[in-house]
Amino acid sequence: MDFDLMITSFPKLLGATVVTLKLLSASLFFGLFLGLFFAILRLNKNIFINKFAYGYSYIFRGTPLLVQIFIIYFGLGQIEYLRTTFLWVILKEPYWCAIIAFTLNTGAYTSEILRSAFQTIKPGIIEAGKSLGISNKIIFYKIQIPIAIRQSLPAYGNEIILMMKGTSLASTVTLMDLTGVAKYIISTTFKPIEVFIVAGGIYLFMTFIIHNVIKYLEKKYSFQQ
Amino acid sequence: MELLTFGKTGWGDELFYATLMTIAVSITAMLVGFFFALIFTPLKLSKYKTLNLVGNFYTTVIRGVPELLVIYLFFFGGSGAIMYVASIFGYYEYIEINAFITGSMAIGIISGAYSTEVFRGAIQSIDKGQFEAAKVLGINKFGQFYKIILPQMLRLAIPNLSNVWQITLKDTSLISVTGLVEIMRQSYIAAGSTRDPLFFYSFAAVLYLLLTYVSMKLINKLEVRYSRGY
Numbered sequence: 180m181d182f183d184l185m186i187t188s189f190p191k192l193l194g195a196t197v198v199t200l201k202l203l204s205a206s207l208f209f210g211l212f213l214g215l216f217f218a219i220l221r222l223n224k225n226i227f228i229n230k231f232a233y234g235y236s237y238i239f240r241g242t243p244l245l246v247q248i249f250i251i252y253f254g255l256g257q258i259e260y261l262r263t264t265f266l267w268v269i270l271k272e273p274y275w276c277a278i279i280a281f282t283l284n285t286g287a288y289t290s291e292i293l294r295s296a297f298q299t300i301k302p303g304i305i306e307a308g309k310s311l312g313i314s315n316k317i318i319f320y321k322i323q324i325p326i327a328i329r330q331s332l333p334a335y336g337n338e339i340i341l342m343m344k345g346t347s348l349a350s351t352v353t354l355m356d357l358t359g360v361a362k363y364i365i366s367t368t369f370k371p372i373e374v375f376i377v378a379g380g381i382y383l384f385m386t387f388i389i390h391n392v393i394k395y396l397e398k399k400y401s402f403q404q
Numbered sequence: 405m406e407l408l409t410f411g412k413t414g415w416g417d418e419l420f421y422a423t424l425m426t427i428a429v430s431i432t433a434m435l436v437g438f439f440f441a442l443i444f445t446p447l448k449l450s451k452y453k454t455l456n457l458v459g460n461f462y463t464t465v466i467r468g469v470p471e472l473l474v475i476y477l478f479f480f481g482g483s484g485a486i487m488y489v490a491s492i493f494g495y496y497e498y499i500e501i502n503a504f505i506t507g508s509m510a511i512g513i514i515s516g517a518y519s520t521e522v523f524r525g526a527i528q529s530i531d532k533g534q535f536e537a538a539k540v541l542g543i544n545k546f547g548q549f550y551k552i553i554l555p556q557m558l559r560l561a562i563p564n565l566s567n568v569w570q571i572t573l574k575d576t577s578l579i580s581v582t583g584l585v586e587i588m589r590q591s592y593i594a595a596g597s598t599r600d601p602l603f604f605y606s607f608a609a610v611l612y613l614l615l616t617y618v619s620m621k622l623i624n625k626l627e628v629r630y631s632r633g634y
Binding site: 243 | 580
């Protein structure tokens with residue numbers, strides 16, 4: 180055990196954690212909206228809209244995240260037309276490519292989580308809203324969405340943790356996130372175990388925090404349906 | 405399309421063998437995972453607090469740390485660990501472990517953590533009366549487990565194990581960083597030499613979709629088979 184290396188690498192890894200957290204929060208923020216949007220499309224009665232949303236979630240859940248990042252980072256740059264549009268400003272940056280890939284990925288999982296949450300809402304609740312003369316729009320925004328969000332909290336907590344682990348793939352497109360820096364230190368010092376303990380410890384700490392925040396929210400917003 | 409022809413000019417045969425490699429790694433990793441689950445599930449269900457702690461440590465650490473980090477640990481640490489063991493026995497030459505073994509061990513340990521959780525959940529959801537009835541009938545411990553608990557457990561575990569299989573299958577793409585030529589690595593090579601990354605990575609995505617689709621269909625059949633009588 181090389182404790183000196185563990186101590187000296189800790190601040191470097193902690194600095195890289197900021198990149199991981201930035202990637203995670205940005206992709207979760209955009210992914211939540213995307214997921215909600217596609218969950219609503221999934222509940223649409225029009226079969227084409229419905230199938231389109233299903234296809235989106237099927238493709239992004241059925242392929243590895245690594246493929247998705249590579250298609251966006253290496254693949255899209257190949258299209259000549261894209262290089263002339265303003266999109267190129269975003270797509271030439273690995274940072275934004277990673278965020279786009281993570282957003283699309285977490286959006287697919289989130290849409291499934293929210294869809295099943297919407298479907299488990301008891302019809303009686305919606306009927307109660309209707310009989311009180313509340314308009315459909317208000318029922319959706321003020322009754323269905325809050326209940327669905329509460330229902331999906333445990334599953335969404337798991338998704339946040341999965342996404343946090345997923346951000347480690349940003350290191351494959353040259354970003355120096357926690358895993359990227361850990362790999363760099365391992366490959367220069369050849370001390371994999373020490374670095375793994377420190378980097379893994381930081382990841383576990385984040386998992387622990389997320390887990391407990393979700394647990395707290397679950398308790399806070401628990402209600403009898 | 406001429407990029408996908410078989411033979412020297414196209415990448416069809418290379419990608420075909422790469423797909424077989426992905427399947428081989430996934431199955432090996434899944435079996436390694438079952439082996440770990442076989443060890444750690446009893447630990448998690450044990451009456452003793454220390455054994456519980458060991459079981460929980462395994463599943464918590466592996467499920468809380470990114471897969472890529474675990475792979476790097478095995479990739480950079482694997483031969484070092486083996487060489488250390490060998491040096492105890494007086495062997496000091498450099499030993500290099502095959503990328504296939506490193507990869508399937510790393511993915512196997514990850515998959516094992518998920519399988520452990522699935523088995524634990526399945527055993528816990530079996531009615532206590534089943535254990536008691538088996539005991540009352542005088543069936544020995546071995547028979548209790550294999551004839552009474554296991555068949556019922558499998559029925560409950562298969563849907564969740566199919567999720568673990570999907571996770572494992574997709575995780576194998578990460579082994580490409582160690583240089584093992586599976587779908588992802590082969591696409592990377594092909595994309596590099598033809599300068600057509602969009603096509604090859606999209607094709608890789610299609611291959612993965614195909615694999616997940618076919619395995620889903622097969623698992624559904626298994627599910628029907630184990631749900632007979634319910």
